[in-house]
Amino acid sequence: MRVYISIDMEGVAGIVHGDQTRRGAAEFGLACELMTHEANAAALGAFDAGASAVLVNDSHGDMRNLVFDLLDPRVELLTGSLKPYSMAQGLHDERFDLAMFVGYHGGAGTQDAILDHTYRGNVVHGIRVGGRVLNEAGLNALVAGERGTPVGLVTGDASTCAQCRELLGDIVTVEVKRAVGRASARSLHPVRARELIRAGARQAVDERARMQPFVLDSRALEVDVLTTAIADAVAIVPGVVRTGPRTVAYAARDLDDLFRALMTIVRLGGTVI
Structure with a gap:
């Protein structure tokens, strides 16, 4: 059983401000470690539930954020950019049994969502496919669904989790923080967040039979x-x-x-x- 994990940074526990997410900023190294541990927690949960292979796609910024030797040695990593399919690289040309989106954030214009944006905050105000507004999770789920891969887990803040349940259906979500504003939140401790992510990933794999690929007819x-x-x-x-x-x-x-x-x-x- 093969599991795919796309990991972003803005939805990670403890991350609230753009200064934490930019290379060269004082807190960036810590943010990368927090991000890495959440990716690893999801991978461990997948392995707990019987996954034979896990591919992690570093999906934030220049996509060179994860501290590779902090990941479980069974994990393979997609790192660096440019990637033609960006956050969904690998989903377009490989078949996985399940996809997981960890550390994700709300789409541009989402209220009470940490650092809400869609792909590029200084360019995009909104994206629609067939008239339907899609956040990054929705767009990446569409790529996964094209090859029959369902999304089973999304983690991030409360608004992002709610948005993704509404869009993708009865998936497992793990809320690691609740936004107070766009750059402020009440967050779980990172260790507790990882425990919940690991359990959520395990649950998603265990319940994968009920997960449905996300598809839209319109292009x-x-x-x-x-x-x-x-x-x-x-x-x-x-x-x-x-x-x-x-x-x-x-x-x-x-x-x-x-x-x-x-x-x-x-x-x-x-x-x-």
Whole structure:
């Protein structure tokens, strides 16, 4: 049984401010260790429940955050960037029995969610597929679902867990903190958070038979960007159509085409001054 874990940083216990999540900041090293231990807790829970292989995808920032030798030696790690499928790298071309999203955060505009954003906070205000608003968990679950892989576990703050249950259905969620504002929260102690994540991962694997892949029939992509200047830039991409002052659309042929278009929009948008 093969399990996939995508690990982000903003949803990790004790993380509340952007300064903690940026390379070079005083607290960044500690944040990387906290992130690594939560990824490892999920992996240990999967192994407890009988997983034969676990692939962890470092999914934050430059994707070189995890302290590899703090992970269980049975784990394989996807690290570094650029990755064509970013946070979902590996899900697009391999079949896993279950996917887990650890340390995730709410989508852009989510109230009472720590550091809410969708893929790139200085570019994207919202993403829709077939008219349905998707956060990062939803977009990555769509990639997993294309190959029949269900999402079984999401961990993060209370609002993120609620958002993902509403979007992905009856999954296991582990709430490690409750936001007071966008950059303040009441958090569990990291050790307690890891205990709950390990138990949640074990439960998700044990109950995987009831988990359903997340699928959408539509391949119509819409992206709301933060500024008209970003919209000016990304509308140059072949196939991208500007549908509003800060909105662009793309009619994708398939999910691979959709995701590559999305990554192009996000990355090009990030170059606009």
